[in-house]
Amino acid sequence: MTPGRVAQAMGGVFAVIGTPTSAPKPRGKSPGWEPGKKRSRKNRCPIVKKTLTSPRKEPSVAV
DSSP states (O other): OOOOOHHHHHHHHHHOOSSSSSOOOOOOOOOOOOOTTOOOOOOOOOOOOOOOOOOOOOOOOOO
């Protein structure tokens, strides 16, 4: 057989022997929150502020 004819026949061969992969999983909207589950606010971290720097002193000029 020619390579083209072999390639045409491979679809039927694969259909007979099957594949080692699992079936695809269904897709769609996620279920969301479970009924009756308590919702709580996210834990907040304390705010960290920069310390204020004092203004620089001007260098004294030697005369």
